[in-house]
Amino acid sequence: MSIKKKLGLGIASAALGISLVGGGTFAYFSxxxxxxxTFAAxxxxxxxxxxxxxxxxxxxxxxxxxxxxKLENNGTLDISKIDLSTVYNVVDANNNNVDDFGKHIKVLFLENADKTGDGWVIDDYNDVIxxxxxxDLQNQTPDAVENLNSYWTWLLGLGGEDSGLKAGTADQMYVAFEFVDNDADQNEFQGDALELEWTFTAHQTEGESK
Incomplete structure (x- = not known):
């Protein structure tokens, strides 16, 4: 093989080697x-x-x-409102009822003392019911922890709490029931029973930036 051919072959081999090195490796910092x-609810x-x-x-x-x-918030989130729903069942002892016993049991008041202010104050400013x-209450869903008249509690200096129920707190509730005497014959209710179920449903506050 001539010298020219050997030199040409060597140069081609070297060029191929450089090409392989250049194409196969690349040094950089990283x-x-x-x-x-974590997302914890x-x-x-x-x-x-x-x-x-x-x-x-x-x-x-x-x-x-x-x-x-008491209504207690034992969770870690504040509660915006607590809906109260009413369901009852009348047990007619003598199977002679013409009227509904529930029409004769009245809720005189359901008072949230914490929203009213300084202790228990029987008033019309913040009666839940x-x-x-x-x-009639069957068709209503009052909010048990709403401050209905914050203006009046402020005006009277009662200092009632804001609506809702903060985590780790409780609201003191008072309720009065009356078996109404309607000055008429109510003998059909003798021996009867009324089974009342009150369901309190808590709702979260609005979402916020975290």
Whole structure:
């Protein structure tokens, strides 16, 4: 092989080698950082204490019954409102009812003392329920933790809490029931029972920037 051919072959081989090196490797700096992230949901945990607000026997027309209980927010999230729904069942002992027993059981008031202000004040400023029968209450869903008249509590210096129920707090509730004496024959209700179920449903506050 001539010298020219050998030199030409060597140059071609060298060029191929440079091409392979250039195309197969590339040196650069790099750095890596890994982040660990968590999304933890809060909890709504509403409790009524006690769970049985009223359990009374041998009532008669004209009787009034006052009870107290607490609504507690045992969760980690604030509650914006607590809807109260009413369902009842009448047990007709003698199968002779013409009227609905629920029309004769009146809620005189359901008072949220924390929203009213300084202790328990029987008034019309912040009654969750005022003067309605259980029959009519079936079609209502009042908010048990709403400050209905913050203007009046401010004006009277009562300092009632804002609407809603903050996490870790409780509202003191007072309720009065009356077996209404309508000055008429109510004998059909003798021996009857009314089973009342109050359901309190808590709702979260609006979403916010975190």
């Amino acid at each position: 750095d890596t950082e890994v982040t660990n992230n 809060g909890t709504l945990d509403l409790a009524a204490n006690p769970t049985t607000i009223i359990d009374v026997t041998n009532i008669k027309p004209g009787d009034t019954m006052v009870r107290e209980f 005022s003067e309605t029968t259980l029959y």
